[in-house]
Every structure is written in structure tokens, then in C-alpha cells.
Amino acid sequence: EVQLVESGGGLVQPGGSLRLSCAASGFTFSSYWMHWVRQVPGKGLVWVSLINSDGRTTSYADSVKGRFTISRDNAKNTLYLQMNSLRAEDTAVYYCARGLYSSSSAWGQGTLVTVAS
Amino acid sequence: QSALTQPASVSGSPGQSITISCTGTSSDVGSYNLVSWYQQHPGKAPKLMIYEVSQRPSGVSNRFSGSKSGNTASLTISGLQTEDEADYYCSSYARSSTLFGGGTKLTVL
Numbered sequence: 001e002v003q004l005v006e007s008g009g010g011l012v013q014p015g016g017s018l019r020l021s022c023a024a025s026g027f028t029f030s031s032y033w034m035h036w037v038r039q040v041p042g043k044g045l046v047w048v049s050l051i052n053s054d055g056r057t058t059s060y061a062d063s064v065k066g067r068f069t070i071s072r073d074n075a076k077n078t079l080y081l082q083m084n085s086l087r088a089e090d091t092a093v094y095y096c097a098r099g100l101y102s103s104s105s106a107w108g109q110g111t112l113v114t115v116a117s
Numbered sequence: 118q119s120a121l122t123q124p125a126s127v128s129g130s131p132g133q134s135i136t137i138s139c140t141g142t143s144s145d146v147g148s149y150n151l152v153s154w155y156q157q158h159p160g161k162a163p164k165l166m167i168y169e170v171s172q173r174p175s176g177v178s179n180r181f182s183g184s185k186s187g188n189t190a191s192l193t194i195s196g197l198q199t200e201d202e203a204d205y206y207c208s209s210y211a212r213s214s215t216l217f218g219g220g221t222k223l224t225v226l
Contacts, residue, residue, distance in 0.1 A: 035215065037215075037217075043220075044120070044206065044217060044218070044219045044220040045155070045157075045163065045206050045208075045217040045220070046120075046217060047208075047214060047215040047216065047217060050213075050214070050215070059213040059214055061214065095162060095163075100153060100208060100210075100215055101151040101153060101168065101169070101210050101215075102168055102169070103165070103168050103172065103174045103175075105153065105165040105168065105174070107162040107163055107164075108162065109162050110162060
């Protein structure tokens with residue numbers, strides 16, 4: 001069974017940092033492009049970042065470029081999102097997702113990040 | 118990186134059909150057949166309903182269908198059922214990024 005389990009969310013002050021993790025199981029993690037998508041509670045989905053299967057290609061939404069870094073450890077079957085210089089508007093549920101453009105799409109249950117003083 | 122445009126809400130009665138539109142530009146929806154549709158129930162993760170404009174993943178009811186014309190993609194749900202009541206999001210590949218629509222709340226009256 002394909003599973004994606006996010007962790008690392010929590011309460012952080014503005015300007016602070018947080019690292020999210022997404023543990024993958026049930027499939028060959030190293031074969032898939034992966035994404036982070038966020039959702040403010042009660043609002044819509046917003047794409048954050050993607051990374052290709054070997055980690056050499058990444059892309060970011062303009063709103064997080066220069067502050068967030070996506071990475072992966074294929075040996076540990078884990079996806080990461082390092083979030084620095086956090087702002088109140090980064091408050092959201094963060095989902096990791098596999099295969100946004102294909103039948104292999106799968107999502108985790110999300111982890112809540114709250115940026116507040 | 119502007120969001121795709123969806124109606125905020127649509128409604129229908131059980132057994133009826135509804136269509137949700139998703140309008141992008143020639144740089145995203147109009148250029149790629151990589152449009153997906155997701156269903157999201159409250160408190161749950163999104164679930165893929167349509168990929169590559171009109172393909173249905175295994176396990177998704179054939180009451181769900183997708184199409185595209187120019188810069189606008191559409192999701193049609195036929196034979197509405199109460200369990201179809203949810204939020205629906207379109208997404209499109211857009212040159213090394215992904216755009217989502219703002220979401221459409223489907224109410225089954």
C-alpha cells in the first residue's frame with residue numbers, strides 16, 4: 001500500500017525555521033517526482049515545490065522562492081521541505097504528493113504549520 | 118503563477134449532471150494535456166479523479182469525466198450522488214510548476 005506520512009509541523013514564530021519530512025513507503029520512492037502542496041484551512045490548494053526523482057531538478061512557487069528548499073534522501077525514502085524566514089502567510093497544512101500529473105498520484109494526510117508570535 | 122479560474126460553487130440534485138470549468142491560459146491548460154481534477158472532502162487529503170485531461174484512475178466511477186477545449190478544462194459528474202458533495206480542484210502543469218484552481222464547492226441538494 002502506498003503511504004506518505006508527513007511530520008515536522010508545529011507552531012513557529014515569524015522569521016523562524018522548520019523542516020518538514022515526508023516518509024514514503026509501499027512504492028519505489030526513487031522513481032517518482034515529488035511535490036509539496038499547501039492549503040490554508042478553509043481555502044484552496046497551492047503548489048509549493050517539486051523535485052525530480054534523483055533530486056537534481058527542483059522548482060518553487062514565487063511565494064517561497066529563496067526561503068524554502070526541497071530535497072530528498074532516496075536511501076531513506078524521505079522527502080524534505082526546509083522552510084526558513086517563515087511568515088504568517090505560510091500558515092497552512094502542508095501535503096507531500098506523488099505524481100500530480102498522472103494516475104500514480106498519491107497524497108499524504110498533511111502536517112499543519114502555524115506561524116505566529 | 119496565477120491560479121486557474123473555477124466557479125466558487127455549483128449545485129445539483131441527485132441524478133442530475135453538473136459541469137465544473139477550469140480556465141487557464143495558453144501557457145498552462147492550453148499548452149499541456151496534463152490537467153488533473155481532485156476531489157476533497159472536509160478534513161481529508163485530495164483524491165485524484167481525472168488525470169491527463171480525461172483519464173480516470175482505476176476505482177474512480179465512470180460518472181466522472183473530463184475534457185478540454187482551448188484554455189478551458191471541464192469536469193462533468195453525471196448521475197449526481199450525495200457522496201459527490203465535496204470541493205473539487207483542477208490542476209495543470211505549467212512549465213516546471215503546477216497551478217491549481219481556486220476550488221469549486223459542489224452541493225448536492
